[in-house]
Amino acid sequence: MALKFLTTTITPSAQAAQAHYYGSARKLPPAPERDLLTAEETDFLAARDSFYMATVTEDGWPYVQHRGGPPGFVKVLGPNQLGFADFSGNRQMISTGNLAASDRVALFFMDYPRKERLKLLGHVRVLDAREHPQLADQLSPTPELRGSVERVFLIDVTAFDWNCPKYITPRFTEEEVRVAVEPLKQRIAELETLLATHKQ
Numbered sequence: 041m042a043l044k045f046l047t048t049t050i051t052p053s054a055q056a057a058q059a060h061y062y063g064s065a066r067k068l069p070p071a072p073e074r075d076l077l078t079a080e081e082t083d084f085l086a087a088r089d090s091f092y093m094a095t096v097t098e099d100g101w102p103y104v105q106h107r108g109g110p111p112g113f114v115k116v117l118g119p120n121q122l123g124f125a126d127f128s129g130n131r132q133m134i135s136t137g138n139l140a141a142s143d144r145v146a147l148f149f150m151d152y153p154r155k156e157r158l159k160l161l162g163h164v165r166v167l168d169a170r171e172h173p174q175l176a177d178q179l180s181p182t183p184e185l186r187g188s189v190e191r192v193f194l195i196d197v198t199a200f201d202w203n204c205p206k207y208i209t210p211r212f213t214e215e216e217v218r219v220a221v222e223p224l225k226q227r228i229a230e231l232e233t234l235l236a237t238h239k240q
Contacts, residue, residue: 043071045199048161075199076119084158085122085149086112089213092148095138105135113181114149117194122147122162125169125179126191136191139164145195153212155205162195 047068050058055065090108097103107124114124126136139145147160169176169189180186212220 042075042199042201043069044073044075045159045161045201047071048199074120074197075201077116077197077200081158081200082116084151084156085114085116088112088114088149088151091150093135094146094148095135096142096144097134097138098141103134103138109185110181115179120197122160122195122197123175123179124193125176125181125185125189126166126193127185127188128190136166139166147195150208152208153210153216155208155210157203157205157208158200159203160195160197160200162197162199164196165194167192167194 046066048071050066050068058065089111090106091114092104092106094102094104107126109124114122117123143163143165145162145164147162149158149160151157167175169191172192175192176189177186179192180189
């Protein structure tokens with residue numbers, strides 16, 4: 041169990057809400073300084089092609105942004121460090137600006153077909169790719185995308201937690217649908233060939 045995530049997010053206000061709706065507040069055991077990523081989290085992250093990233097503006101407003109790329113574009117660099125390349129976009133720079141004021145971030149990774157989700161909390165360093173070309177090379181998902189890398193995000197993970205799958209609606213990518221449908225297409229082709237043979 042990822043205790044650091046629970047002790048970080050279940051604040052006195054959350055405990056008061058628990059007591060109001062459920063009659064008692066959850067009691068939490070002492071937590072380590074940080075939750076340690078295991079092979080399970082590492083493998084899960086390596087298979088993801090997108091995630092959601094939440095930051096907070098200087099005025100206290102939450103801001104959520106979607107990030108996507110080839111599977112594995114978010115790289116596990118150590119027991120508690122993730123990294124990913126950030127590309128040129130609409131030039132609003134909201135997440136980057138927010139992180140300059142407060143380095144705290146929440147990440148939300150989804151596996152819709154398997155109804156799994158992983159939440160992470162951490163602290164971010166945003167580095168200019170021009171000043172850190174070797175790191176940009178390392179974090180670029182493909183050589184073809186290297187020229188579009190403007191920044192690199194290094195995330196020191198403090199805590200993580202897995203959510204229950206109860207209300208996750210399964211969704212599938214084009215590739216996942218193609219793989220699932222391919223055997224059916226092959227079988228249809230076999231049956232059409234067989235049918236054509238019997239008609240002769």
